[in-house]
Amino acid sequence: MRISVKAPAKINLTLDVLAKRPDGYHEVEMVMTTVDLADRVDLTLREDGEITLDCSASFVPDDIRNHAYKAAVLLQERYQVRQGVQLYIDKQIPVAAGLAGGSSDAAATLRGLNQLWNLGLTVDELAEIGAEIGSDVPFCVYGGTALAKGRGEQITHLGTPASCWVILAKPPIGVSTPDVYGNLRVDKIDNHPDTKQMLRAVSEQDFSLMCQSLGNVLENVTLALYPQVRQIKELMIASGADGVLMSGSGPTVFALVQKEAKVHRIYNALRGFVKDVFVVRMLGSQEGEILA
Helix, strand or coil, rough: CEEEEEEEEEEEEEEEEEECCCCCCCEEEEEEEEEEEEEEEEEECCCCCCCHHHECCCCCCCCCCHHHHHHHHHHHCCCCCCCCEEEEEEEECCCCCCCCCHHHHHHHHHHHHHHHHHCCCCHHHHHHHHCCCCHHHHHHHCCCCEEEECCCCCCCCCCCCCEEEEEEEEEECCCHHHHHHHCCCCCHHHCCCCHHHHHHHHHHHHHHHHHHHECCCHHHHHHHHHHHHHHHHHHHHHCCEEEEEEEECCCCCCEECHHHHHHHHHHHHCCCCEEEEEEEEECCCCCEECCC
């Protein structure tokens, strides 16, 4: 038996850091939404109990360092499953990009194995297990648009934002999330995102207000460490994007655009500067799609 699960990328419409927690994590407040750039996770049942992983991207780890592999091991051990699984990840989301590709692969694996192994777990139970794998995994289990608090695991579902194009551009560098957080001085943040205003923008499907409310306190840290990220942001703004922000800890920057004519102008400008440029739509729907 084999099934395939879609694993969409996410972007941060807001990312605020409120405090450093005693457990070493940071207390965050984020509005996130899924976009139509996705990996595909194929799961094939194995009767020998083995868990194996292959990926279309050769540099992605195929062991416990991989969130999808970790998700399979966690489920197998917790529910004493005798069967195994062959995982194959068709990688379309850039790695170490601030788009939660690895977390979304883990979430897709949890959803797929719940069906493949007949575990009968609820989506909420899967999200709770996902929190043990990574901070973005619970959100990725649900998908759609949500407010995430705590270290990212406390999820409040939101409505669908205003429809728009999303242009993603990733420079040819990887960014270490721990390094970015390590360089963040929480007591020195002087420009916190207006999360309440963003929640209103999403609720009212107000595109203009959504663009005005974009904010990410990690952006200044990453821009200082990686000048290429700043160049992409400035190019998007100069090309007429309605709203521009770095996603997560970077280095991917996204532009929000409502008029299709602007999409082509921004895309062409970026393609002369970086290779990884994607034009997608916001998804807005909840839960990952099981394809077959």
